[in-house]
Amino acid sequence: MGEILLAIDQGTTSTRVLAFDAEQLTVKAVHQIPLKQYYPSNGWVEHDAEEIWQATVTCLKTVLEQLSETTDSDTPTSIGITNQRETTVLWDRKTGHPVHKAIVWQDRRTASHCEELSKDTRLLKAVKEQTGLLLDPYFSATKIAWILDTHPDLRQQAQNGDILFGNIESYILYRLTHGGSHKTDATNASRTMLCDIRQGTWSEDLLNVFDIPKTMMPEICDNTHNFGSISSGLPGAGLPIYGMVGDQQAAAIGQACTQKGSIKSTYGTGCFLLENTGQQLVYSQNRLLTTIAYQTVGIRSYALEGSIFNAGTVIQWLRDDLGILKSASESETIVSELGSTDGVYFVPAFTGMGAPHWDADARGMITGLTRDSKASHIIRAGLESVVYQTNDLISALIKDGASKPGIIRIDGGMAANDWFAQFLANICDVRVEVPRSLEATAIGAALCAGVGEGRWPTLADAAKTATMEKSFKPVMTNDERQNLLSGWHKAVARCLL
Numbered sequence: 001m002g003e004i005l006l007a008i009d010q011g012t013t014s015t016r017v018l019a020f021d022a023e024q025l026t027v028k029a030v031h032q033i034p035l036k037q038y039y040p041s042n043g044w045v046e047h048d049a050e051e052i053w054q055a056t057v058t059c060l061k062t063v064l065e066q067l068s069e070t071t072d073s074d075t076p077t078s079i080g081i082t083n084q085r086e087t088t089v090l091w092d093r094k095t096g097h098p099v100h101k102a103i104v105w106q107d108r109r110t111a112s113h114c115e116e117l118s119k120d121t122r123l124l125k126a127v128k129e130q131t132g133l134l135l136d137p138y139f140s141a142t143k144i145a146w147i148l149d150t151h152p153d154l155r156q157q158a159q160n161g162d163i164l165f166g167n168i169e170s171y172i173l174y175r176l177t178h179g180g181s182h183k184t185d186a187t188n189a190s191r192t193m194l195c196d197i198r199q200g201t202w203s204e205d206l207l208n209v210f211d212i213p214k215t216m217m218p219e220i221c222d223n224t225h226n227f228g229s230i231s232s233g234l235p236g237a238g239l240p241i242y243g244m245v246g247d248q249q250a251a252a253i254g255q256a257c258t259q260k261g262s263i264k265s266t267y268g269t270g271c272f273l274l275e276n277t278g279q280q281l282v283y284s285q286n287r288l289l290t291t292i293a294y295q296t297v298g299i300r301s302y303a304l305e306g307s308i309f310n311a312g313t314v315i316q317w318l319r320d321d322l323g324i325l326k327s328a329s330e331s332e333t334i335v336s337e338l339g340s341t342d343g344v345y346f347v348p349a350f351t352g353m354g355a356p357h358w359d360a361d362a363r364g365m366i367t368g369l370t371r372d373s374k375a376s377h378i379i380r381a382g383l384e385s386v387v388y389q390t391n392d393l394i395s396a397l398i399k400d401g402a403s404k405p406g407i408i409r410i411d412g413g414m415a416a417n418d419w420f421a422q423f424l425a426n427i428c429d430v431r432v433e434v435p436r437s438l439e440a441t442a443i444g445a446a447l448c449a450g451v452g453e454g455r456w457p458t459l460a461d462a463a464k465t466a467t468m469e470k471s472f473k474p475v476m477t478n479d480e481r482q483n484l485l486s487g488w489h490k491a492v493a494r495c496l497l
């Protein structure tokens with residue numbers, strides 16, 4: 001009989017449940033449901049939290065059915081939750097139903113509010129010191145404020161304690177426990193712009209600034225914690241929930257980046273590069289974010305993070321909107337046949353630019369087109385843009401005092417593309433490692449649950465199960481690299497104007 005760790009991985013574009021064999025961390029069962037995206041206005045992105053909840057239940061039910069059909073009598077021992085971070089859900093305490101569409105991390109509707117608040121230099125300093133973040137629409141605080149300001153009735157109910165806030169992990173937990181557990185974890189809390197990451201507690205000061213009632217806020221817990229058990233009537237009833245972690249931090253754990261100085265980069269909808277800085281809080285001078293990497297037994301490890309808003313979305317846009325790709329994987333074959341983009345650059349600022357520029361108003365641009373440019377050049381420029389943006393993040397880390405990295409571990413959907421991994425190695429001049437399983441995020445959640453249930457003593461011990469499969473070494477000359485980068489920087493400068 002095999003023991004199983006389950007993981008709910010609620011991402012920007014889909015909801016998934018995975019069952020891992022607890023010893024080898026191989027996937028024993030998986031079910032995935034795509035998530036509808038709503039774009040109601042320029043720069044706005046929304047999800048339906050009820051749809052997310054229903055999809056979670058269906059995925060959980062299907063995976064448990066798949067497990068029951070195996071001959072190994074696999075038995076789940078606990079479950080971990082990982083999620084797209086920052087996305088903001090407000091719900092009714094009594095019914096558990098959302099009272100507004102979830103405002104997604106990519107949504108820029110609060111850009112002017114952030115700009116207005118940014119005139120207050122004392123506030124900017126407080127945000128940086130307390131939360132490690134920049135005052136930007138990306139984070140949950142101004143999204144919550146927007147809902148409460150736009151719907152005075154909801155503000156009144158929130159003040160009465162009838163409306164609760166949580167990110168996706170907190171909402172799923174609330175529904176899984178039939179309202180019994182209103183909790184979050186330190187990594188997700190650190191992305192709200194309301195958490196004092198020095199202590200791992202809600203900042204009274206910032207709750208006041210954004211006019212957010214504290215009664216709405218979930219309790220902040222370790223990533224490895226007894227969050228409650230799945231309630232009766234739901235699939236997996238009685239199963240303990242022992243892990244909870246934001247998806248980028250989960251990927252860092254799943255990629256065994258538990259040592260100070262280790263770096264991972266995840267390529268899903270966006271790209272998020274994290275460097276573990278140990279128990280030391282490092283503030284960036286180059287517009288990277290300081291964030292909680294994980295917290296166990298009340299002890300926090302920190303990370304510097306570079307967040308790029310558009311990575312996999314580039315490929316999706318080329319496929320679904322321009323129709324010049326049949327599938328995401330086809331991009332690899334098409335670009336491998338080209339020597340270069342012939343001077344075409346694609347800056348995918350669909351929803352503004354993240355680190356290190358943080359320009360909410362920037363919008364995308366394709367430059368260098370000639371009469372000879374083909375669809376394949378645009379596809380290649382799209383893939384290259386994700387690499388150049390990663391290089392910009394590494395340059396910012398180095399300016400912040402990090403040594404030039406020797407290795408970067410990558411995962412997420414785009415990491416399946418070998419051409420992309422090789423170009424990344426070439427441009428960033430580092431060895432790029434790809435793990436045996438690209439499911440680093442879900443593995444990270446399963447590892448948190450495993451530590452929570454006492455299977456491993458620490459996350460570092462748990463992460464020893466992670467194994468690398470492929471490695472890409474840089475093979476580009478420095479001249480060629482600098483030449484390509486100089487073209488990229490010119491294109492970005494035009495986009496930011």
Ligand SMILES: Nc1ncnc2c1ncn2[C@@H]1O[C@H](COP(=O)(O)OP(=O)(O)O)[C@@H](O)[C@H]1O
Pocket residue numbers: 011012013014267268269270311312313315316328329330331332412413414415416417
């Ligand atoms: N072979 C590939 N080459 C390039 N991009 C890919 C490839 N396979 C998947 N992708 C991209 O990866 C993304 C999906 O990654 P995933 O980690 O599942 O995302 P998320 O967690 O954000 O929902 C999609 O945007 C898709 O376009």
Ligand SMILES: O=P(O)(O)OC[C@H](O)CO
Pocket residue numbers: 010011012013083084085086105246247248268269270
């Ligand atoms: O859903 P992903 O994988 O694109 O990740 C979203 C991030 O957590 C946003 O900060």
